Structures are given as C-alpha cells and as structure tokens.
Amino acid sequence: MNDIRPWRTIERRQSRQIMVGSVPVGGDAPITVQTMTNTPTEDVGATIDQIRRCEDAGADIIRVSCPTADATEHFDEIVKAATIPIVADIHFHYKRALEAADKGAACLRINPGNIGSSERVAEVVRAAKANGCAIRIGVNAGSLEKDLLEKYGEPCPEALIESALDHIKLLEDHDFHEYKVAVKASDVFLAVAAYHGLAEAVDCPLHLGITEAGGLIGGTVKSSIGIGNLLWAGIGDTIRVSLSAEPEEEVRVGFEILKALGLRTRGVRVISCPSCARQGFDVIRTVQALEERLQHIKTPMSLSVLGCVVNGPGEARETDIGITGGGNGKHMVYLSGVTDHHVQSGDMLDHIVDLVEQRAAQIEDEMSDAGNADAVAAE
Known part of the structure; x- marks a missing residue:
C-alpha cells in the first residue's frame, strides 16, 4: 500500500506468488480472505448453500473438510457449483488428498509429515502437480509433533517454526514449491512470534490466523489484535478469522480488519x-x-x-x-x-x-x- 502520509504506509513482506485455482496468493496480489464450511461435506446441498453465503459475503477462497471417502465422493459437485477456489482439508489419510485433487480441489490443506512414508508424500505431490493443486501446510500449536513437544517442553515459536520447516522440506525434496504455510496458535503472543520468525526464514506466502479464537466478539478481538499486528508489520498474504460463528461472519470480520488497515476496500x-x-x-x-x-x-x-x-x-x-x-x-x-x-x-x-x-x-x-x-x- 502506498500513501502520501508515511505514518500510514505498510510495506508488505516480499513473498513469492502461488496460485490457488484462479486466485493469486502472495507477491503483490491482494491479501485474500478465507473461511471454512461447517456443514457435513457429504450433504452436498447444504455445503453448496453455505458456500453461496460466503461468496456473497466476499470470500476469496473457502475450505471444505474431507475426512472420509464419503466426503470426497461428491467433492467435484461442490467444486463445480462454487465460484471461488475450494481447499480440501486433509489431516492424516493421504488417499483423501488424492481423491480431492482428482476431483478439482484448488489446494490441499495437509501436513506432509502426518501422512506416513515418503512414498505417500510423493503420491500426494504427483497428484497435486497433475491437477494444478497448491498445498497449504497448516502447523497448529494444539497438534504439534510429539518429538517437538519433547524437545521444547511446550508449544513455543521455535517449535512451530521447526515443524513448518520440516514439512516444507518434505515437499521441496519432491520438487514441489506451490505451497503456503500457517503457524497458528490460540495464544496471540505465540502465534505472532512464530509468524515473525517464519517470515524471516522462508519466502513462501503465509496464511494468517489465530486459531480457536472464540465467539463472535471475543474471537474478533483476538483475531484483530493478532492478525492486525502481523499485517501492520507487512506479514501475511491470506487470512482466516477463526470464530465460533457462521462462516460468513468470519469473512465480514476479515474484510473489516483489512479495511481498517487500508489493505482492501470492499463494501x-x-x-x-x-x-x-x-x-x-x-x-x-x-x-x-x-x-x-x-x-x-x-x-x-x-x-x-x-x-x-x-x-x-x-x-x-x-x-x-x-x-x-x-x-x-x-x-x-x-x-x-x-x-x-x-x-x-x-x-x-x-x-x-x-x-x-x-x-x-x-x-x-x-x-x-x-x-x-x-x-x-x-x-
């Protein structure tokens, strides 16, 4: 953002750009606002209806859970009905990632270290490359690897950063570079410190969030402090405000944060x-x-x-x-x-x-x- 008043200027961190479907993330692209559906993905109609409401609220990207084969069975119908890119949320089962990639996911939210052998990581990378999928590595203070908790004693910025770098290496070892990374925590201080450290260590786009932030009011305050602090420092290429509220409310709060900092001007x-x-x-x-x-x-x-x-x-x-x-x-x-x-x-x-x-x-x-x-x- 450029402004004739220097005290209003935010100098964004220079990250490389990736594509999530048709949406550019990183580089000089606008900071995108994301949310996540909370309907059972197997209920295709309800999921599409919720995506519609989020699209109307201005969501740029939306994430959909894919925990089971039933969830990915009709994933292509959801992708075709949406006007914004769909991120498939995968946790441990690599086959769900393969299925979602084949059925049109624009991005896979997956931690490579959680899905097993190097062969499985290679399969996911091949599927992502073949289908033009990006990958989001999602490190969370609440689900850090056991060895890192033993090493550091508790979730700390260094542990989150090391986890992110370990997952990144697994992708880069397979010559995959279309990824973005999040290092989320419910503790604002922990999340902000981790993002600052990661921003210095990598050049990939960063996905910001204060996870498990709380209800509409409390979660908005925590997210505004944490995400706003990072954006003000120029860190962050895409955001999700995690609220115990309807997904479209997350989108509205996200845009309000960006508007308050002069980074987006919607509505x-x-x-x-x-x-x-x-x-x-x-x-x-x-x-x-x-x-x-x-x-x-x-x-x-x-x-x-x-x-x-x-x-x-x-x-x-x-x-x-x-x-x-x-x-x-x-x-x-x-x-x-x-x-x-x-x-x-x-x-x-x-x-x-x-x-x-x-x-x-x-x-x-x-x-x-x-x-x-x-x-x-x-x-």
Missing part, C-alpha cells in the same frame, strides 16, 4: 460514534440497521453516522455520505463532504440506504468509464 466502511446524550437519533440501532441493509453493497465507499454536530461535520468531510443528528428530528445529510440537505428521523434510514445505493452505482459507472477510456487509449 461500505461505516464511521459512527459510540452515542451519548447529545445524540439527535438512536445511533446504535441506526448503525445496526444500516450494516444489515448494506451488506449487499460491494463497491468501496464510506459512510459516517454521527449523532450530533460536535464531530459530525468533521467526519462527514472525509466520507462519501454522512449524516449528523440535529434537533427536532431534523438531521443534516452530507454528500462528498459538503452539506447538502436535511432529512426527518422517520425517513432517515430508507433515505441513507437509497443514497448509498445511488452512490455505489455512480462509482461503478465511473470505474467502467475509466476502464473503457484506458482500453481505447491502449489501442
């Missing part, structure tokens, strides 16, 4: 006050309603919702659309930072939604016109 960025006794309307309920009703907007834009005129005008000057609470149920609306008109409380919610939709359509038209102009200039 409406809402700036709103915490509300106080000065508010001219119910800010809390208004923002809740707006966030719900504006989820369908994918165009990057900003909206400020301030309850009074103390900070309202200043915030509105920096946003595409703004509203500031006034007296007698009459509120000021700002367009492109300039005072434009008033709206009554009863009409405010629908009016703001209409303005956002109109502005989104205008931005899309401007982007389309600019793209056409560039195409003409290139001819």
